Amino acid sequence: MSDPLSNGDRAAQVDQWVARAKEKAQRYQEMQSAVGRVSVTESSRDGLVTVTVDSAGNATDLRITDKVRELSGEQVAAAVLTTLRRAQARLPERLGEVMAETIGDDQDTIDTVVGRYREKFPEPEEPEAPADPGAQRSLGQLEEEPPPAPSAPKPPKSKPPSRPKEDSRGDDGDEGFEDRSFLRRG
Secondary structure (H helix, E strand, O other), X not given: OOOOOOHHHHHHHHHHHHHHHHHHHHHHHHHHHHHHOOEEEEEOOOOOEEEEXXXXXXXXXXXXXXXXXXXXXXXXXXXXXXXXXXXXHHHXXXXXXHHHHHHOOOHHHHHHHHHHHHHHOOOOOOOOOOOOHHHOOOOOOOOOOOOOOOOOOOOOOOOOXXXXXXXXXXXXXXXXXXXXXXXXXX
């Protein structure tokens, strides 16, 4: 019985397989390069904070307007972190677009990478509104803070136990422990 494929047919198939592998490797290199250039910029809802993140989710640019001078440090920090998380949460979608443009025929790889980014950078939860709608304020609005509630009196601090005084022999009470201490007499 003769071989259904001649040596020439096998060589042609191997050549095609090698050509497809090279082309696929080239597309993956292009994808890797394109993914490395991805960045996402997000601004806070009131426009006070703008954050840019790279494809790894690292902040590469942070812009804060002078209006934040009217805010507390806590409010500014919350605005920065919320905006950062929103920018990071947009990465999976953007990376999926870039990957589809370069390796669109490999949906399993796209789904895997995008899924991992979604796990790492989930959609941020919106801050809960206060129970009293009148008490809600945006970052741009300042109100007088209510005075802090009086706290319960703190118990007096207890003194640490005093160290035993040396007796007349010069013994400081650590007999038998000198080999366990990191402090030694010279």
